[in-house]
Amino acid sequence: MRGRKRFVVRSNYLMHLAFIVKFWWAVDRAVMKAIAERTTTETHGLTFTCRSGMLFITLPSGRKLAYVKPRIGMNQFGGESVTYEGIGATKKWERIESYGPKFVENIVQAISRDILCYAMKTLRHCSIVMHIHDELVIEANPRMSLDAVCELMGRTPPWADGLILDAAGYTSLYYKKD
Numbered sequence: 001m002r003g004r005k006r007f008v009v010r011s012n013y014l015m016h017l018a019f020i021v022k023f024w025w026a027v028d029r030a031v032m033k034a035i036a037e038r039t040t041t042e043t044h045g046l047t048f049t050c051r052s053g054m055l056f057i058t059l060p061s062g063r064k065l066a067y068v069k070p071r072i073g074m075n076q077f078g079g080e081s082v083t084y085e086g087i088g089a090t091k092k093w094e095r096i097e098s099y100g101p102k103f104v105e106n107i108v109q110a111i112s113r114d115i116l117c118y119a120m121k122t123l124r125h126c127s128i129v130m131h132i133h134d135e136l137v138i139e140a141n142p143r144m145s146l147d148a149v150c151e152l153m154g155r156t157p158p159w160a161d162g163l164i165l166d167a168a169g170y171t172s173l174y175y176k177k178d
Contacts, residue, residue: 028100035070060159061114118157137175
């Protein structure tokens with residue numbers, strides 16, 4: 001029985017990984033086409049627009065990521081890749097190379113930020129003293145219900161219909177990592 005469960009978990013993982021890889025390359029194709037044709041493309045609920053010397057990726061929330069002076073060039077392996085201007089490792093403006101998986105990383109981080117901002121808006125009646133990645137620190141009356149705060153923080157934004165969110169928390173007299 002243990003071997004069978006392990007197989008099911010592993011095959012489900014690989015199946016989901018295949019969807020992720022397909023998503024990476026769908027984003028790569030959409031970005032390349034938007035830049036090469038100076039047009040608008042779409043995939044997976046995201047819109048890619050190249051205009052006025054900028055590549056814009058419109059997120060489900062409506063917020064846009066912007067990449068300065070995008071162009072298609074050759075990468076170190078001899079294949080096509082996207083480059084744009086940005087602040088590099090030297091802390092100076094330079095051309096930065098990117099590709100589908102890296103754009104997806106940026107998209108996922110941006111959507112995560114949008115979800116946290118939505119949670120902060122639903123908790124605007126609370127005294128939010130700071131946030132760290134996906135965490136909020138709230139200074140509250142001890143009688144405030146932790147369950148109520150978690151329920152509000154776990155609400156799905158209207159632009160993310162079907163996304164299942166959940167929140168957990170703890171109470172403490174001072175900030176600490178859980």
